[in-house]
Amino acid sequence: MTDGVVLYPSGWYYNACVMGFMEVLEYGLGEDRVRHFYQKDGTIQLPPQVVETIYSTPQEKPAADICAEAESPLANLKRLAWWWVEKSKPARIDTHDAETIIIETCKSLLGSNKTFYPGLFAHNTQGSRIEFLNNWFSLNCDHVLQGNMTYHCSFCGAKYSPDFSGRDYDSFFSNTISKFMGTSLGSFPNAFWGKVPDLVFCKTCRAILLFFHISYKAGMFINAHSFQQMEHLNRIMDNQQDFNSKYYYKNHFLIKLLHRTEQMKQTLGAWQRQGLALVLFSNTGVEEIYLPVEVTGVLFHPSVAGWLRKLHGKEDKELLLFLARGEYARLLGAIYQSVRLLVQSEQVMTEYQPCAHLIHLYQAINCQINKGRRQTMQIDAVMNLKSGDYPEFLTDQGAKLRLLEMVRLGQRQDIQYFLIRAYVAEKKSVPETISQALNLENINEFKSVMFAFIAGLPNKPKTSEEKGNVK
Template sequence: MKNVLLPNHWFYNAGVIGLLSVLEKGGLNIYDAIDDYGAVHLDIFSSKDEIFDSWDELTKSALNISYKGKSGGTQKYYYSNQTEKSIKEKIQLFIKGVTKSRKPSAFTCGICGRVELTTKSKAAFFNQAYSNILLASEQTFPNLYWGLSSNDFVCSNCDFVLFCHHLGLIPTQQGGLRSQLFINAPSFKTMFLLNKLAKELIGSEKNQDIKDKRQLLAMTVIEYTNRINSTLALWSTMNIEIVNKLQIWNKEKRTVEDKIEFLSIPFDVVKLISDRKIASLLSDIGEFRVLNMVLNREYPKLIDFGYRLMRESLSEKPNEKLINDSLFIWKNKQYGNVGNTANKILKLYGLIEEKLNKEKLL
């Protein structure tokens, strides 16, 4: 059975990206599986046992838990009350689809809208089985992922996909507490590449001080443009966002709580930073201060900043404190490089103005 997966809500999308990592361990060429329009086409030849082993290995690495050999005792696991058998059943349904039942009823999937014929006893419904951290049982509270309730049906095509969403999330640290993020976009190809690059950026020592998730999103788009040697398609730039799953400390309750926040960059700014020349220059400069001026649309400040650095570079007695306070990257503030950095910043302003003026003429 060929599975065609289309971009949907971020929770499902993270599941698809996680699923691709599972199938990649089994030999899937991800780039062959995603078409130019961003949909995923899967012909699965691996067995449910092979897929489970890959899934469980990655899950153990990501969550430090394993479902292999489990027949119970998983109530407090990330996927509550699941066993090796139940997960393999979900995999089998994803591969083969549902089998015919006597006197089936029609259920509409709350995720993809697909209508499936099955019985209520066999049907899966959206609840804390899909994550005991942010989802709830019917008797407790609404889940924090989105507006679904525990009565919403999950079809066989989405069931196992949702059990892979944890593998699509990128672990980070925020104020000493754990957090995870996912870059959501209208295309699985764009999502796969952006999340892969974001993971690399987070893991790089030189980027350990990234605290602003907008900066990370911008740097990922810039890296995409530079490394893939391509600009993002216009339709892709319109809906790129970071979904940040973070932990916060509740002072009153003195407990750690989970929260979801959504961060994005204005469409016009994404268009700027995905321009090849601008992306290349921003990457070359490498200063968060400069990046923030662009993200905040404070383009005239680039001129002031550039000229201030230029004056210091030409001075017989440059103000070392001003230079050190203004620039973070060591190579940028080394003797003889300050003027070069200033030139790059001024050139960046020129490129931005040129692009903005062209946009006005269109």
């Protein structure tokens, strides 16, 4: 009787391979049934009868509790191998011949140095692809502890007896198994001391490592400490019904993550947000963005996420990388650029302007960090001053640009002198909100409020001569 299989969370790469493996199982066994394999302790447990079914051929074991349409059409091909082919086959294939589909799928994923698993089964390799797949998708129980040597798998830690009589990459993790994470076995320099590979894997993990491309095609992967949690989070992210996909920038997945804020908040407690990481896949490589629990607590808050979802430009999305690392002060540079553009274009400040979104975003983040509302109220006040609350001198474009540069440089005393002089010259009293802003101790908060003040200033009315020149 075949034993059951228990999978434990590990590094993000192995976890992504496991989640790809589970997606393939959903194709063959059904989504509802596979969900029962996820355990509350974070592991995945495959019952013995399921393991026996998926790792056997139709002629070895009759179909039992699998989707009828997912049965292997070839009596000598393991079911898991066929499901892997079905979930991996190129879209260009328009034939229903099983052997042709297998050949084309192996060519596209394993056939050359440019494929996903470089040269694992090269085009000119002699031998049957069916035999190769059946051998690759095997279990440790086929030969466990039958040899004189025993090793611990570098991925799952299981004790097994390896077979080193075949190719090196049949037993060792290399760039043939992963073009992103592996290293070359036959060239120097590489990641192995003396060019001797040391990352061994058991047959169970070797099979699972061939499912990475299934997770890769989504463009991203959320890594966590629990497979059950990973399954839920990545399924939420996979639903794109309310996501505007016209922005295909690298960081659009962070925006996509924020579109699921309410679902994330309902799913994750504070302790469950620990260790979350967003892994982004692209043609240039892989980037892992670790999300500290303090950052997710801020960014997942509805008041913050609401403003984040309003970001549309490519430059705005670049800010998300800094926000994900907790570098909130980076927002001030973006606010400065947006306010400067507003002043130079002589546009009227509205709630739909990018600078308004960024200013409110910065203050919403400050509220969550400081757990107070005072700064947000102050921002609204300085952005909506009445006509009698500011000197006419400050409506001039040159004056606004000069004040803007002083704010950028943090010249607090010069700013105080500049504003007080402008108010006194026109015999106006400085509004209470401006006085409070000038007395802020934190320089970044001071800058954000002053940027809001400048953005809210109206433009100087054009003279009849200037209007004529414009025409």
